[in-house]
Amino acid sequence: MKKFILDLVVSENIRLNDTNVLLKMTSSAPLPEMKPGQFAELRVDGSPTTFLRRPISINFVDKAANEVWFLVQTIGDGTKQLAKTAKGNIINVVLPLGNSFSLPVNQSDKLLLIGGGVGIAPMLFLGAELKSMGYNPTFLLGARKAKDLVMLDQFSQYGDVYTTTEDGTHGEQGYVTHHSILPAVKFDRIYTCGPKPMMMAVAKYAKIHNITCEVSLENKMACGVGACLCCVENTVEGHKCVCTEGPVFNINELLWQI
Structure with missing residues (x-):
């Protein structure tokens, strides 16, 4: 899928609990197509200790409101800064990234x-x-x-x-x-x-x-485009970048000792 670099406007910042914030973002233009399982890289502005974007799963896409939602857990300087973003402020986002979950075809599947x-x-x-x-x-x-x-x-x-x-x-x-x-x-x-x-x-x-x-998978991802190789996962087909060939994998692809 084609990737986009967008300046999105925070339409809501909802504090869910001590460590989680729901950021809803919108754009004046229609948002690009996104699929369940994909993620985005959010730029962090205003944090002197944060130099890289933060990978955040796409939580929901509200097509009627032209909104994309991100559930942000505040665990470091970068995510804490993102969580402070006020309604009306802009966050630069690269999306959609990675692959998606495969969908069932048998209507009787549980x-x-x-x-x-x-x-x-x-x-x-x-x-x-x-x-x-x-x-x-x-x-x-x-x-x-x-x-x-x-x-x-x-x-x-x-x-x-x-x-x-x-x-x-x-x-x-x-x-x-x-x-x-x-x-x-x-x-x-x-x-x-x-x-x-x-x-x-x-x-x-x-x-x-x-x-x-x-x-x-939630491997650490610095770039989101397969350049830095810090998110590599060992699979039956060799090393794969989680950010480009994942983050979704069938468990039969992984060399987990289970």
């Missing part, structure tokens, strides 16, 4: 979308796309505490939502791979994004049960 932490971000866009295709996906969202679970109302618009928290303050206590929905339903496809240990556990579960599974 689909499970698993997100952990800020890895829930691409699951909303994917869920909306699947809903538009006539599917009713199941979302399984995990976090450490109840306050870390965000956008549950938005997810519930596109499918059934189940949650886990490590301390048991929301949904079932424990990790996503221990949720009771897994033995209760025979899923045909699993999509996941989140911390690598979580994705590896999901991948292991999928392999054991012979379920098609795609993961959206």
Whole structure:
């Protein structure tokens, strides 16, 4: 897909909790086509310690409002500066980058979308796309505490939502791979994004049960265009740049020890 460098205007900056901000951005011209699983590189202005753009998953595309959403977790100087961007300010964005999730063709497929932490971000866009295709996906969202679970109302618009928290303050206590929905339903496809240990556990579960599974990797990406090689992942076909040949991979492509 063609890439664009755009000056987008922040239409809303919504503080979701202590560490997460939802940035909604728009443009005077129609936004380019974007697919679930792709990401963008956001330029950080006003931070003397930040020199590179920050890769952020595309959380949602509201075509009616001509908006693209980004869920930003404030973990460093760059993302903290992005989170301060006020309504009406401009952020320079390169998008869309990377590949996308593959979509099912069998209408009877039962689909499970698993997100952990800020890895829930691409699951909303994917869920909306699947809903538009006539599917009713199941979302399984995990976090450490109840306050870390965000956008549950938005997810519930596109499918059934189940949650886990490590301390048991929301949904079932424990990790996503221990949720009771897994033995209760025979899923045909699993999509996941989140911390690598979580994705590896999901991948292991999928392999054991012979379920098609795609993961959206969160390797560190400096350039987003395959030039710096810092996001390389070892696959059955050799080293691949996650930013250009991913971030979405079928688990059978990866050399994970699971």
